[in-house]
Amino acid sequence: MVTKLDETELKRLESQVEHGGGGAWEYLCLVRKLKIRRSDKVLKHGLLILNDPKKRSSIGDEEWTLYEQVAIAAMDCNSLDTARDCINVLSKKFPESKRVGRLEAMLLEAKGCWEEAENAYSSLLEDNPLDQVVHKRKVAMAKAEGDLLKAIECLSKYLKVFMADNDAWRELAEIYVSLQMYKQAAFCYEELILAQPTVPVYHLAYADVLYTLGGLENIQTAKKYYAATIDFTGGKNTRALYGVCLCTAAIGQLAKGRNKDDKEGELHTLAAKVLEKDYKYRAPDKLPLLTSTLKTLKLSS
Known part of the structure; x- marks a missing residue:
């Protein structure tokens, strides 16, 4: 949960970085820590660090974490060539990494290559059925395609394993409501009330x-x-x-x-x-x- 103190610090750093006052790396770390989206700013300031050998070397092994962060931000901003470049760097460094494989699947999704992305995600789940991010990407992709019944199927499978994920229960409830499946939505809200009364x-x-x-x-x-x-x-x-x-x-x-x-x-x-x-x-x-x-x-x- 993002606290008021976190928001204050984020705004301070954001203003400082935007006005050339330094602290870009600290800002990027805070964005990542708080798990919030500032994709345009992450892309802008992340690339400034990655494209400067001196700045890049100053963050040590965190360089690879930044490549991942920038790749995701680039996909959010539809800068797919930049995302591809970042993923290529990671792929060379970690050729067998499932985490990099997940980024590659996300890039296919961003390009609208639904079938290829679906196959890539399914392959990743075969290797690790407990990968929450991949499960959620499949839900997001189904919704992007407009296939809400498939999204329900993916969420239902996910919740059989991760029953304590309240955000997933709420998302499932909202999909049911949008389809006027009110009895099913009621069940989801009952689960949420039991978990957080x-x-x-x-x-x-x-x-x-x-x-x-x-x-x-x-x-x-x-x-x-x-x-x-x-x-x-x-x-x-x-x-x-x-x-x-x-x-x-x-x-x-x-x-x-x-x-x-x-x-x-x-x-x-x-x-x-x-x-x-x-x-x-x-x-x-x-x-x-x-x-x-x-x-x-x-x-x-």
Whole structure:
């Protein structure tokens, strides 16, 4: 996780390097350490070091790490000739390296040689089935080709091995939602909530999916997760507040007066009041529209 201290140091170094104040190597190391993308700047300042024999020799064996970093940045920037040059240098130095093989497969992918890249990635996985980067590249490639069903297949295989990868679960959930496969998306969000029960965005997304699925039981559960989101965010999540109101209205229609809970009534009344107060302060011109909407839902305070 990138902390505020990291961001401050990154901005300081970035400004220093961009204005000719030196520190390019320290900047490149920090970008790599924080695992963030600054591809255009990495390409620019990385090449300045690699193309200067004196600067290159000053970083010792880290030279090869920089070649890899610049190669990836070059692919991001569509400077494929530069990427090829960097990979060639690495290939000569490490002729049997699977890591270099991965870069070569990524270059094929960047060129749009999908079949060749697929074969290269599959070969790498045969040698090392636990290579997370290669698994994720296959997912990215499937998405780039527009084959979301294949992306689902790749992610599902990956998650059978790396079940604790929350980012992968979230990506899979979002693909399912885009394909309107809401039951499958709900399962993914359940896994995320089990793994990180206090992350509000997972509760909110799960509630959205359940509300979309519909049915009394799903909507009642969705309301609980919208309420949890409100709790985790200190009552400041507008989408969750709306969710409580919408769920209350839907439950009223579906339940037709059955199982009425006074506490549930208090919740939606409070949510409506918070929404009205928020709109009055932040968007007074839209307050009449909100009031009208809440009256339609029979939830106006």
